[in-house]
Amino acid sequence: MKCSAGDDDLGPAASSGGVTDFKAFAETLCATWGQKPARHHLVLIDALQRVADGSTDRLMVQMPPGAAKSTYASVLFPAYWFASKPQSEVIAACHTASLAEHFGRRLRGVIAEQGAPFGLALEANSRSAGRFSLTGGGQYFAAGVRGPITGRRADLILIDDPVKSWAEADSKVARRSLFDWYRAELLSRLKPGGRVVLIMTRWHVDDLAGRLMKEDQNWSTLRFPALAEADDPLGRVLGEALWPEWQTTAEIIRRRETVGKRVFSALYQQSPTVDQCEAFDVPLLGRFTGTPAVVRTVRAWDLAATVASPGRDPDWTVGLKLGALEDGRLVVLDVIRVRVGPAEVERLLVQTARGDGVATIISLAQDPGQAGVAQMAYLKRALSGFNVVSSPETGSKLVRALQSSAVIGRGGMLLVDARWTADFIEELQLFPNGDKDDQVDALSRAVTTIGEIPAVSRTALHTLMGR
Known part of the structure; x- marks a missing residue:
């Protein structure tokens, strides 16, 4: 193995060999x-x-292929970990069990061949690449993602x-399955005070790294693009190669021309972009x-x-408020986005209607069949005194989004700046390839509905709102 190959304390510190x-x-x-x-x-x-010192308990490493990140993070680091914390347990997971065992085999070789000066030695009967014990009491277990880890700590x-x-990166099902496995199964194996290191090349805006950065603010992130960008953490000049001794700038640029913009941005620059078939021209949003x-x-x-729970990623209930200006432009005024049960949904609709006032039309999608008719009748009774319209959804989500997409495309839609704005924009950017499209569905309905109701004079509007 070569170091330049492309690829609170838990115990006493090692002192052998100084x-x-x-x-x-x-x-x-x-x-x-x-x-x-x-x-x-x-x-x-x-x-x-x-x-190792315990000042960081969640570390995310994002580097391009060939940066030798695995050599340091998955081979040398666990060897040092066992030297400094001899009685600890390590679980190593990769996309397949064979890759996890490959790193385990390299680690095992380091311990067997060079571990003695650091107090590292394998148990005599530890021959497996993916599962071995050390004489100091340490345990190493390698597994594939979604593989069995029950009983391990x-x-x-x-x-x-x-x-x-x-x-796999482009599959919503695969991305959700990986995140659910990490959250519900892998993390349940972590002891109190334990640490997690994620080493990966980026693939998708919603890959495991992307999801964790969005949902968990406790991660320390180390990101190195193949070609330096502004404010490079290494102090490189713009466009300088990450590891010129291994791969020059010219070679990386040649690779960029070969693999294409999307692949290069994700795998090499660690900055995945939205697929180019997005439906909304988001930069035109004012x-x-x-x-x-x-x-x-x-x-x-x-x-x-449906309420969110471990292992489940249900849809959101979304209420989007859209306004029309006198010049015909539309403004997204507010977005409510929650995951709650049926009773809470009903209370939310009534509470929001009271806050919006009777001048705001309430537009609801009616599910097909008799159950949808009954549900709509019930909700309209709950919203008695407000102007409620309903209709079944027709056509695919993409077709329904065409009208709002056209409005945005001609510069006819604005947003107010609020806490929900970033999530709303992100969903538009990902549509129709993102995991969720509830805000897009609400926007499509709002744009259709507001085009069907007459304008209200400012005097009449003030009267309706009790001003």
């Missing part, structure tokens, strides 16, 4: 192979040292390359500051009635 930190440990082993860490490896080593979890292919003087308003609802 090596007491990961940098010294890694440099000592690399020197025996005639190698030394590159500058980005030194930054990675420092980040992993903070994991871990002080350290290493997740390396959890995504296997573009087909921003509205101040209080819009609207001539009519609609609150369109896309209803769901």
Whole structure:
């Protein structure tokens, strides 16, 4: 193995051979192979040292293929971990069991061949690449993503390359399954005070790294693009290669021309982009500051009635309020987005209607069949005194979105800046390839409805609102 190959304390610190930190440990082993860490490896080593010390308990490493991130994070680091915490347990997970065992085999080789000066030794009967014990009491277990880990516990979890292919990265089902496995199964194996390191190349805006950065603010992220961007953490000049001794700038640019913009942006720059078949020209959305003087308003609802729970990622109930200006432009005034049960949905509709006032039309989608008719009759009774319209949805989601897409495309839609704005824009960017489209459905209904109701004069509007 070569270091330059492309690929609260849990115990006493190691003191054998005078090596007491990961940098010294890694440099000592690399020197025996005639190698030394590159500058980005030194930054990675420092980040992993903070994991070992306990000052970081969630570390995310994003680097391009061939950066040797796995050599340091999945081979050398667990060896150091066992040297400094001899009685701990480590679970290592990769997209397949064979890849996890590959890293386990490399780690096992390091321990067997070079571990003695650091107090590392394998148990005599530990021959498996994916499951072995150390004489100090440490346990190592390798598994494929979604593979069986029941009964195992871990002080350290290493997740390396959890995504296997573009087909998997582009699959909503596969992305959700991976996240659910991480959240419901893998994390349940972590001991109190345990740490997690995620090492990966980015694939998709909603891959495991993307989802975790969005939903969990406790991660420390180390991101190195193949070609330096502005404010590079290594201090590189714009466009400089990450590891020029391994791959020059010219070689990376040539690779960019070969793989295409989307692949290069994700795998090499660690900045995945939305697929180019998006339905909305989001940059044409304008921003509205101040209080819009609207001539009519609609609150369109896309209803769901399932509460989020471990292992489930249900749809959202969304209520989108859209206003029309005197010049014909539309303004998204408010977005409510919740996951609650049926009773809470009903209360939310009534509470929101009271807040919006009787001048705002309430637009509801009617489910097909007699059950949908009954539900709509019930909701209209609950919303008695307000102007409620309903209709069944017709056509595909993409077809229904065409009208709002056209409005945005001609620069006819604005947004107010609010806490919901970023999530709303992200869903538009991902549609129709994103996991969720509830806000898009509500927008489609709002645009259709507001085009069917007459404008209300400002005097009449004030009268309706009790002003």
